[in-house]
Every structure is written in structure tokens, then in C-alpha cells.
Amino acid sequence: MTFMKLKFGTAVLLGSLLIGACPALAEAVLHRGNSGEPQTLDPSQTSLEIEAFILKDLYEGLTSYDAAGRIVPGAAESWTVSDDGTVYTFKIHDKANWSDGTPVLAEDFVFSMRRVEDPKTAAGYANILYPIKNAEKVNKGELPVDQLGIKAIDAKTLEITLERPTPFFVELLAHQTALPVNKASFEKNGADFIKPGKLVSNGAFELAEHVQNDHLTAVKNPDYWDAANVKLDKVIFYPSEDQAAAVRRFEAGELQLVYNFSADQIERLRASHGDEVRVTAALSTYFYSFDTRIEPFKDVRVRRALSMAIDRDFLSKEIYSGAQLPAYSLIPLGIATYGEPARPDFADWSQLDREDKAIELMKEAGYGEGGKPLNIEIRYNTNPNHERVAIAVADMWKKTFGANVTLLQNDISAHYAYLKEGGKFNAARAGWTADYADAENFLAINLKKNPVFNYGRYDNPEYDALVEKSYNEKDPAARSKIMHEAEAIVLRDQPIAPMMNFGQLWLVSKKVKGWQDNGSNDHLSKYLSVEE
Incomplete structure (x- = not known):
């Protein structure tokens, strides 16, 4: 018995020493x-x-x-x-x-x-x-x-x-x-x-x-x-809305993961951190939503003109350094059950041709040079990339139509709370990342019966009927065809202007x-x- 007690005591002592000396046992x-x-x-x-x-x-x-x-x-x-x-x-x-x-x-x-x-x-x-x-x-x-x-x-x-x-x-x-x-x-x-x-x-x-x-x-x-x-023993999440500060904390070793950083930093960060910079294609679409309840945005000609005037190649290359790709479709590539997305008629035109047609449409609607003044407020959630996009789009609309464009930013919670609660606006930045890999997930955000995410309150019975019809179609090919018809309608009417497909930006x-x-x-x- 005495021997057993000594052996136990020795084991406890050694165990204590090992715990104190072994970093592998430190809190993860x-x-x-x-x-x-x-x-x-x-x-x-x-x-x-x-x-x-x-x-x-x-x-x-x-x-x-x-x-x-x-x-x-x-x-x-x-x-x-x-x-x-x-x-x-x-x-x-x-x-x-x-x-x-x-x-x-x-x-x-x-x-x-x-x-x-x-x-x-x-x-x-x-x-x-x-x-x-x-x-x-x-x-x-x-x-x-x-x-x-x-x-x-x-x-x-x-x-x-x-x-x-x-x-x-x-x-x-x-x-x-x-x-x-x-x-x-x-x-x-x-x-x-x-x-x-x-x-x-x-x-x-x-x-x-x-x-x-x-x-x-x-x-x-x-x-x-x-x-x-x-x-892991513990995970600590930090609400890092200040992207520059989050990057500094990552570089200082205070953060091991950072979601979203300013895209203009990609080349510098890759040079310094190599494959710690992760850019992954996502089933996501970056867009501006137009409030179809108010003038002049209830006029489809105005919405189409504004969308045409957005130079998506510029946004992708100059603001996102290629981390986001130009997009004209609501539904992104990569959904196997859907295939190639529908595209609006102007997707294959040159940017100059788009701008010329946009000016014609805006004049038909009675706005722009010689018509009623075009006042637009762009709302976006606080983020350097979103701010640069908003400034660039504002400049495009000013140069193309002579529009008076102002910017309004809010933190992400306030921005989306305002939109989801039905607050009125002119143009608002938003995005959609697939909740599941099916085209219906993107089409549903424009349904009249989905006011929480149909920010601009788009209302088209023909569109709604097609989406509803797709729910009851069991044949995959026929279902895909119905959904393509629905997407074509929403791209014709432009209640939202698809601009880019997201790349997920992480520091790991x-x-x-x-x-x-x-x-x-x-x-x-x-x-x-x-x-x-």
C-alpha cells in the first residue's frame, strides 16, 4: 500500500510538471x-x-x-x-x-x-x-x-x-x-x-x-x-467592420482568420503572405436594387438605362483586382441543375453602345439632358470596397446622364434592417449568396410574396407565376427551362442590376x-x- 501511494504521488507530480511544461496542452x-x-x-x-x-x-x-x-x-x-x-x-x-x-x-x-x-x-x-x-x-x-x-x-x-x-x-x-x-x-x-x-x-x-x-x-x-x-477550446469572433484594422491585426498575429478585406490590398497581401490570402469563387451575386415603388425608378426604362451605364469590367478590374467577376445575370455560374444563366440583351454589347442606348432610354423617360433632373441616392453598407464601387457608379451615372448622385452609408446591421423593413430608397447595394445550390434561391428574392428580401418591391405577376410553376415541375430539364424564362424577365425589367459575381476574400x-x-x-x- 505504501508503495502504491508513493507511485501515485510521483505520477501526480510528474503529471503536474508535464502539464506546466507542455505547450501542446495550452488552451487552443x-x-x-x-x-x-x-x-x-x-x-x-x-x-x-x-x-x-x-x-x-x-x-x-x-x-x-x-x-x-x-x-x-x-x-x-x-x-x-x-x-x-x-x-x-x-x-x-x-x-x-x-x-x-x-x-x-x-x-x-x-x-x-x-x-x-x-x-x-x-x-x-x-x-x-x-x-x-x-x-x-x-x-x-x-x-x-x-x-x-x-x-x-x-x-x-x-x-x-x-x-x-x-x-x-x-x-x-x-x-x-x-x-x-x-x-x-x-x-x-x-x-x-x-x-x-x-x-x-x-x-x-x-x-x-x-x-x-x-x-x-x-x-x-x-x-x-x-x-x-x-x-479548439475556444473561438473568439471579432466584428471587424474596419477592414484595414482587421488586416493589421492579422499581420500582427492577433487574428488568425479574417473574412473580407479591401480588394485593392490583394497584390500587396499576396506578396507578403502568399497562400494565406484565399480568394474563392462563390455562388454569389453583387447587385444594386432599385426601389420600384417610387419615381423615377418605377420606370423600367430608367432602371435599364442605369444598369447599362455601369461599367462592370472597370469595377472588377480596378476596384476588385479581379477578385470579383463582371456579371449581367442574376444567377451565377456553377449551379449544375441550372446550367448557363440567362443574360439581358445588352450583355454582349460594347460599353460605348450600352451607354448610347442608355442615354436614349433615359431621354424617352424624360430625364437627363433637356429633361427632368435625375437625383439618385446610393445606399451601401460600410466597407471600403462598397464605397469605391458606389463612388465609381456615381461617377458613371453623372458622366452618362448628368445625374446628381449622393452617397449614404450605414453599418451592415442598420443597412439591411432598413431594406428588410421596407424603407424607401433609390438605389441600394446588396448581394446574395446561395443558401443552397439551386437557381430558385436567387429567383425567390424577386417574388412579390417575399418582401423581406425583395427590397425594391418588384411586382410582376408573369414572373411570379413562372417561379411558382417551377415548384411543381418534376422533370429537371423542363424545370430549368421555366426558371430561365423567369430569369429572362427579371433581367429585362432590371429591378436589380447584377454587377459582379463574388469572390470570397479570406486571410487564413x-x-x-x-x-x-x-x-x-x-x-x-x-x-x-x-x-x-
Whole structure:
């Protein structure tokens, strides 16, 4: 017995010495520069990519993304689909738990998805789940929430019935809107359930601290079903809206990841940091939206003229150094089920020819030289690249039409909150990154029934009817043809002016391991580690 005690004591002493001497056992912390302050941590209210980065660390949906941006099982370890493609049955991980140690149940997803579709919630992205049977009717208040096509078969088995076959449905379930919230915490804390100390999550990390406009800290969730494979102890997100400051912090080693930086810095940064500079093509479109409710922007001739006068090649080359590509289509290249996007008639003209035709259209509408004065305010969210684009476009419109153009910038939260709430404007910068790899995701933002993201309140019954028709078409080729017809209409009417296809701009320290570039721009911290 004495020998055993001495051996144990020696082991403890040696262990203590090893812990103190071994840097590998130090806390593993990832410092992530995010490009703005999240508006919310409530999955039902989210709409921004910078929120998705955080939410997908805190919560886990039925499906998720791997490091390469591919759909993989999430909280559901497996699922089956009925022969007609309308009934999905999910088996939730036996070891899936909330951060308070209680099990993640099928009923948690029933509660969460009903909450999203409940009109009282006013979820901006409720349409993401419209493929679920009765979802749209529930969301419009035409049916009670218990009529949503989702039910718990048993504690760990969930059944979801769809309105119609939806090939991309499992991708929708990886969207942040489909993330589950903890019913007990929500019912106890109400709107405060998203605050540190109250937020109960089921993802690889849990919320430890959130200091508005300074930082948000998430720590490893020991109750996560795959915690053994999570290498980080802590992730700290910094709302780095000041891109120059974020780059300086990266170069000083204070940040290991930075999302978005000024594109005019690409060449300098590549010279200094090599492959730490990552530029990846994305399923994204950068555009200006026109408010079709007010003059002169309700006139299609004015919208087309303004769009024609934008020199997209200049924006791509001179402002983004080729990190974004000129675009004339709403839907980006790269969606396999859609193929080559539609293009407006002026896409193949020279820029000089576009400008000549634009001047004619503007004169027909009664504006420009010899007509009514053309006053335009361009709204954009604070960002050096967006500011340079706005200045360049303003100059193009001044030179082409003699327009009086002013600029108005707001931080990202205020900018999008104003647009989503229906605030009136002239021209507003916006962008759309695919929530799932299907053309419908881009077409839906111009539907009359989608006012949250149809910023300019475009209203064309023919367009709406075609998009609706595509939902019921089961033949892939016929469906693609219908969607191309719809895109052609929106490009003819130009309620938005597509300008560029995004490149994702990241700075990734060589100390970060597990990073993979991907078109979906999903980079969950659970796959990353930091080496000193």
C-alpha cells in the first residue's frame, strides 16, 4: 500500500510538471475576424452570413456542412426518403445533447420549425422551409402551427412531409434558419434566451460571452456528440467592420482568420503572405436594387438605362483586382441543375453602345439632358470596397446622364434592417449568396410574396407565376427551362442590376489547420485547429 501511494504521488507530480511544461496542452483558441456585428443569435431572425458563421458553431441542424462545403449528417445521423420523394424520416444521434446535458429530441425540431413558421415570430427566412407541407399556409396565418408537416415519431425519430418533391431539401436543413432552439430555455427566458448564461445550444461550441461591437466568445461544448473530434477550446469572433484594422491585426498575429478585406490590398497581401490570402469563387451575386415603388425608378426604362451605364469590367478590374467577376445575370455560374444563366440583351454589347442606348432610354423617360433632373441616392453598407464601387457608379451615372448622385452609408446591421423593413430608397447595394445550390434561391428574392428580401418591391405577376410553376415541375430539364424564362424577365425589367459575381476574400493564418476553400463559404470551427 505504501508503495502504491508513493507511485501515485510521483505520477501526480510528474503529471503536474508535464502539464506546466507542455505547450501542446495550452488552451487552443481561434481568433476569427468577422466582417460585422451580428444582428441576432436567434436562428428564426437571422439573415446575414456573418451571423451564420457564429450560429453554425453554436447550433447544429439535422444536416450540416463538412470542411469542403459538402452536405453531411448533423444532429441527424441518418435519414430515409419515401419513393415519391415527399416524406423524410430522420434518426437523431443517440448521443446528441444540448449544452445543459439534456438530450436533443425530435420534438425540439418540431418546436423550432413550428416557431419559424408561426406568423407571430415574423421570421425573415420562413420561406426557406416552405417546401414542408402547409408551411406557407401556416406562415400566412391560414392554418394553425400544428398543421405543419413535421412530427416526432418517437424521442429520436423525426418525420417531415413535403408539399412536393424538393431535390435540395437536405441542403435547406443546413441553413441557419433550420437550426434548433432549446424549448425549455426559450420558454423560461423569452427573448433573452440568446444571451450568455441562458443560450442553450447543441453545436460544437456554446456561448460564453458577448460584448456588443467588441467580441463574442464561444467555448467547446463538452456535451456535443462529436466533442472528441473538436480540437479548439475556444473561438473568439471579432466584428471587424474596419477592414484595414482587421488586416493589421492579422499581420500582427492577433487574428488568425479574417473574412473580407479591401480588394485593392490583394497584390500587396499576396506578396507578403502568399497562400494565406484565399480568394474563392462563390455562388454569389453583387447587385444594386432599385426601389420600384417610387419615381423615377418605377420606370423600367430608367432602371435599364442605369444598369447599362455601369461599367462592370472597370469595377472588377480596378476596384476588385479581379477578385470579383463582371456579371449581367442574376444567377451565377456553377449551379449544375441550372446550367448557363440567362443574360439581358445588352450583355454582349460594347460599353460605348450600352451607354448610347442608355442615354436614349433615359431621354424617352424624360430625364437627363433637356429633361427632368435625375437625383439618385446610393445606399451601401460600410466597407471600403462598397464605397469605391458606389463612388465609381456615381461617377458613371453623372458622366452618362448628368445625374446628381449622393452617397449614404450605414453599418451592415442598420443597412439591411432598413431594406428588410421596407424603407424607401433609390438605389441600394446588396448581394446574395446561395443558401443552397439551386437557381430558385436567387429567383425567390424577386417574388412579390417575399418582401423581406425583395427590397425594391418588384411586382410582376408573369414572373411570379413562372417561379411558382417551377415548384411543381418534376422533370429537371423542363424545370430549368421555366426558371430561365423567369430569369429572362427579371433581367429585362432590371429591378436589380447584377454587377459582379463574388469572390470570397479570406486571410487564413498558416497556423490554422483543417481549412478548405469551398463555394458555399461554410467554415465551421469544429473542423479547425491552431498550431503555435
